[in-house]
Amino acid sequence: xxxxxxxxxxxxxxxxxxxxxxxxxxxxxxxxxxxxxxxxxxxxxxxxxxxxxxxxxxxxxxxxxxxxxxxxxxxxxxxxxxxxxxxxxxxxxxxxxxxxxxxxxxxxxxxxxxxxxxxxxxxxxxxxxxxxxxxxxxxxxxxxxxxxxxxxxxxxxxxxxxxxxxxxxxxxxxxxxxxxxxxxxxxxxxxxxxxxxxxxxxxxxxxxxxxxxxxxxxxxxxxxxxxxxxxxxxxxxxxxxxxxxxxxxxxxxxxxxxxxxxxxxxxxxxxxxxxxxxxxxxxxxxxxxxxxxxxxxxxxxxxxxxxxxxxxxxxxxxxxxxxxxxxxxxxxxxxxxxxxxxxxxxxxxxxxxxxxxxxxxxxxxxxxxxxxxxxxxxxxxxxxxxxxxxxxxx
Amino acid sequence: xxxxxxxxxxxxxxxxxxxxxxxxxxxxxxxxxxxxxxxxxxxxxxxxxxxxxxxxxxxxxxxxxxxxxxxxxxxxxxxxxxxxxxxxxxxxxxxxxxxxxxxxxxxxxxxxxxxxxxxxxxxxxxxxxxxxxxxxxxxxxxxxxxxxxxxxxxxxxxxxxxxxxxxxxxxxxxxxxxxxxxxxxxxxxxxxxxxxxxxxx
Numbered sequence: 192x193x194x195x196x197x198x199x200x201x202x203x204x205x206x207x208x209x210x211x212x213x214x215x216x217x218x219x220x221x222x223x224x225x226x227x228x229x230x231x232x233x234x235x236x237x238x239x240x241x242x243x244x245x246x247x248x249x250x251x252x253x254x255x256x257x258x259x260x261x262x263x264x265x266x267x268x269x270x271x272x273x274x275x276x277x278x279x280x281x282x283x284x285x286x287x288x289x290x291x292x293x294x295x296x297x298x299x300x301x302x303x304x305x306x307x308x309x310x311x312x313x314x315x316x317x318x319x320x321x322x323x324x325x326x327x328x329x330x331x332x333x334x335x336x337x338x339x340x341x342x343x344x345x346x347x348x349x350x351x352x353x354x355x356x357x358x359x360x361x362x363x364x365x366x367x368x369x370x371x372x373x374x375x376x377x378x379x380x381x382x383x384x385x386x387x388x389x390x391x392x393x394x395x396x397x398x399x400x401x402x403x404x405x406x407x408x409x410x411x412x413x414x415x416x417x418x419x420x421x422x423x424x425x426x427x428x429x430x431x432x433x434x435x436x437x438x439x440x441x442x443x444x445x446x447x448x449x450x451x452x453x454x455x456x457x458x459x460x461x462x463x464x465x466x467x468x469x470x471x472x473x474x475x476x477x478x479x480x481x482x483x484x485x486x487x488x489x490x491x492x493x494x495x496x497x498x499x500x501x502x503x504x505x506x507x508x509x510x511x512x513x514x515x516x517x518x519x520x521x522x523x524x525x526x527x528x529x530x531x532x533x534x535x536x537x538x539x540x541x542x543x544x545x546x547x548x549x550x551x552x553x554x555x556x557x558x559x560x561x562x563x564x565x566x567x568x569x570x571x572x573x574x575x576x577x578x579x580x581x582x583x584x585x
Numbered sequence: 586x587x588x589x590x591x592x593x594x595x596x597x598x599x600x601x602x603x604x605x606x607x608x609x610x611x612x613x614x615x616x617x618x619x620x621x622x623x624x625x626x627x628x629x630x631x632x633x634x635x636x637x638x639x640x641x642x643x644x645x646x647x648x649x650x651x652x653x654x655x656x657x658x659x660x661x662x663x664x665x666x667x668x669x670x671x672x673x674x675x676x677x678x679x680x681x682x683x684x685x686x687x688x689x690x691x692x693x694x695x696x697x698x699x700x701x702x703x704x705x706x707x708x709x710x711x712x713x714x715x716x717x718x719x720x721x722x723x724x725x726x727x728x729x730x731x732x733x734x735x736x737x738x739x740x741x742x743x744x745x746x747x748x749x750x751x752x753x754x755x756x757x758x759x760x761x762x763x764x765x766x767x768x769x770x771x772x773x774x775x776x777x778x779x780x781x782x783x784x785x786x
Contacts, residue, residue: 502654
């Protein structure tokens with residue numbers, strides 16, 4: 192009998208939606224360069240523009256406000272690099288406005304880019320979060336000055352799922368004339384988003400988190416906001432991102448977004464019920480657990496939990512042996528010596544951070560998967576604690 | 586899904602991880618020597634208990650508990666198998682090289698997980714000698730300062746090698762040694778070779 196396989200690591204990446212897979216297969220023969228004027232090029236162009244329109248409509252933007260990138264990380268790098276640029280007398284020169292305001296729980300692609308810019312003289316302020324991962328609104332508001340170029344805050348956190356009040360934060364940035372960017376890679380396609388309503392200047396999204404292909408992301412840039420490309424040397428994307436378009440990726444992203452608009456509302460109710468069942472099941476079956484992230488203001492598909500006396504990589508690998516895939520905030524799994532910066536920023540004690548796992552559900556998961564996990568997890572935790580130096584059976 | 590043909594680590598690591606040997610389960614185990622090293626803040630902690638035949642100074646039993654990742658669990662388990670039946674003098678010299686060999690290798694960034702097992706064992710052996718008043722047999726790891734500017738010792742250099750430093754630059758990055766006057770560079774390069782040979786052959 193083949194072993195049951197349960198994929199619960201959808202915040203890392205997602206399987207292709209069958210409709211996306213179909214669209215990709217259909218599009219495989221499409222090799223024309225969208226920049227070419229002949230028929231081959233025109234066909235490729237029309238397909239990529241069709242996808243652009245779908246994506247724009249999905250987040251309430253105009254098609255020309257969407258720039259395709261190679262990843263969400265590239266989109267985030269692009270936004271920060273504009274602000275940190277010391278050049279003057281070019282289209283996006285904003286005088287002395289180079290200060291970056293961001294938070295302590297951003298994705299490494301934001302933190303490391305900010306860190307690199309900081310090393311080159313760009314002032315950066317990192318705003319702390321509370322025990323649930325909610326950004327300190329007062330501290331953020333107070334940190335924005337006349338020199339602040341951009342405020343960058345992720346909409347939904349990849350590790351704990353906590354969702355920020357982006358609309359309010361964007362208001363703070365605009366009060367002082369700064370731009371507002373949100374990394375919405377984990378939020379797009381899971382919660383309703385309208386860029387006009389949120390009033391953000393930049394928004395990052397990625398295809399492979401929403402059942403699309405890898406290697407394709409998009410950056411929303413509000414019309415009228417000055418922009419400078421990170422990848423130069425071509426007129427593609429209206430001169431804002433050089434490089435021949437990843438037509439296949441773009442088509443896949445377009446289809447993925449189309450399927451999200453059809454499925455996400457129904458799914459959200461299902462995830463709420465599954466997350467509640469998981470939380471309750473874990474609490475009832477396993478002693479000494481701690482749930483991380485905000486209890487309500489968070490993604491319905493993400494549950495982060497710590498087990499006292501059990502190390503995360505061990506939990507992950509024992510679950511893997513049962514065919515269950517999750518991720519962990521433990522240092523051991525990442526090859527570094529420090530556990531998750533997100534958990535530490537929310538005040539989770541170091542040993543609890545080492546003992547955390549993230550369960551992230553996707554469209555293919557059912558209550559049967561929840562039951563299977565709840566069937567296996569208590570035994571695994573008991574087994575690890577049984578050989579642990581820091582946890583004795585009571 | 587066909588993705589599970591191979592595992593994250595070797596089959597030997599998997600075997601020890603799934604069927605750990607000699608785990609301490611008794612609540613009233615009467616050990617002759619006890620060693621506890623590491624700490625959970627850093628993500629791993631190991632407890633090693635040994636029973637010793639006093640006539641022959643040979644380890645007759647070795648039990649352990651480990652808080653840590655799969656490599657840490659497998660390393661302690663493999664170490665316990667290696668040292669049971671071994672004279673103390675020989676067991677004292679067991680190091681990461683033998684343990685990782687028994688596990689069919691560990692990735693470089695996991696070598697440090699195997700270090701704690703034998704460290705805990707040495708602590709247990711020292712404890713046994715101390716309990717029996719044989720203080721002359723106790724071997725303490727004595728640190729010697731190599732880099733006087735940054736106060737970095739030979740033990741810290743060894744630790745850095747076990748943590749993955751393979752070049753002088755990596756050693757510098759990890760320990761901050763030789764970043765001021767630079768006089769210790771030659772000695773650092775020599776020690777780097779010595780410890781790489783000692784632990785990785």
